[in-house]
Amino acid sequence: MKLTRREHLALMGGALTAAAIPAGLSADGHTVHEVQMLNQDPENKRERQVFVPSVVRAMPGDTIRFIATDRGHNAQSNEDWSPEGGTEWKGSINQEVEVTIDVDGAYMYECQPHSSAGMIGLILVGDVSGNYEDLKGQRFRGKAKQRAQAYFEMADEMLAAEA
Template sequence: MLLSGAAWAETVEVHMLNRGEAGTMVFEPAFVQIAPGDTVKFIPTDKSHNAESMDEMMPEGAEGFKGKINEEIDVTFDVEGLYGVKCLPHFAMGMVMTVAVGEDVEMPADYLEGRLPKKAKERFEEQLSNL
């Protein structure tokens, strides 16, 4: 019997919260490491949040995504590498997370060089210490 790779794909839930273990305006968990083909389900546990990819913080060839405010969105990550994810309304408050796809993911040298709000950069640095 043959099984397709999709049969083994996993779904990881990430909650968008006004307050969590790491403070205010957070994704929980803020860092996930998944295999190519796995899905992240972004759940607006608290209202007024969205999840969207950051074009300058994703692997070449990867497809971006943008959820609507208060929308639960499932995103399947097929391209290995790092993905920065933000909540647009709360980006300046540091509401960001990192999705690492693959086993041996390395941070590109220029990954944090874009124009990031101070709190967002601090949270990305903390998340990337998990690599």
């Protein structure tokens, strides 16, 4: 059987996808970060309605995949908690959603039904210097206030480790 050049390339591409790209990398070489939407943190069972991991370090072009491990959650960006012109997304309840974030900055995002119950998460994309301090100064209410504080502390440590 003689393949056309296009068929040959298609086959090669398929083989490359199956064999050469490690799990966690997208086809273009960017990282795919998985975040689970959970009723309870398996590492700390007193923490309910959480994104795990709660803080993700990413680079522009990386993809975040929110996995609907437990029911009743979604993941969505919040304009007040995103860099100006930042990537926006809104997942449906109970649905896995993927977002590729191209715009540098710090993004606090939320689960719509549980935002005030503290179901928020933080993604640091590339250079966060443009809005990180502003984001830290935002108002977070109720349980989200306590979690935001904890997540900023984790983020500070991650960023300090890079310096």
